[in-house]
């Protein structure tokens with residue numbers, strides 16, 4: 001029996017990178033997965049791929065910054081699978097812009113997706129989990145939630161916010177059987193990282209390579225599953241040693 005046998009998992013940013021690798025691992029461990037993404041083409045293709053392997057998968061197109069669309073994710077999940085046990089709150093965006101050139105609109109957009117969107121998904125997940133008796137939420141932050149870096153003020157501020165949102169929600173629902181933890185990845189080889197930056201980012205990492213999305217998925221599986229049943233309000237930082245420097 002898999003670690004997630006019979007569980008239903010909603011994964012935002014599920015069409016690509018860390019979200020897609022986690023969906024693959026969750027399916028291998030027996031979960032039914034709801035893939036949420038803005039990118040309909042990639043999401044539908046991935047849904048078809050998983051279904052082709054006899055997995056139970058559903059793609060729901062949604063923008064995590066729009067309240068009604070977030071509510072709809074959980075409506076569609078309930079219609080298809082009747083419940084939700086796990087939410088991997090992972091969709092995000094990132095851009096590098098020197099602060100003196102950063103338009104307020106770009107700041108707002110980044111914080112809107114990377115922090116407000118995480119709140120909207122977590123709130124809806126909590127509403128469902130309170131009704132069903134509990135669950136596990138994993139928010140994707142970043143190692144740049146712990147430490148700063150030049151040119152990413154909005155992203156780093158939002159990711160720092162995700163770490164403390166995680167602690168606050170964990171404390172608020174600790175007696176309600178809802179655990180809330182976060183993942184803080186280092187530089188991971190996914191489409192969010194421009195091809196031309198990969199070599200430099202690998203050289204900035206003590207292990208001298210980028211992480212793989214599959215390596216993030218294993219940490220997410222630990223936090224999502226009962227293997228971490230006494231862990232809440234905390235973070236797994238999986239960064240090849242970056243924040244140890």
Ligand SMILES: NC(=O)c1ccc[n+]([C@@H]2O[C@H](COP(=O)([O-])OP(=O)(O)OC[C@H]3O[C@@H](n4cnc5c(N)ncnc54)[C@H](O)[C@@H]3O)[C@@H](O)[C@H]2O)c1
Pocket residue numbers: 012013014015016017018019036037038039062063064065090091092093094113117140141142143184185186187188189190191192193
């Ligand atoms: N790759 C890295 O180096 C790295 C490092 C630290 C943190 N992270 C975080 O990991 C998470 C996943 O990123 P990834 O590396 O897999 O990148 P990715 O670009 O491969 O995946 C992100 C997915 O989120 C989706 N998305 C973006 N905005 C959305 C919105 N408003 N509503 C719904 N979906 C939306 C995108 O369409 C995309 O499919 C992000 O939160 C990112 O900040 C990534």
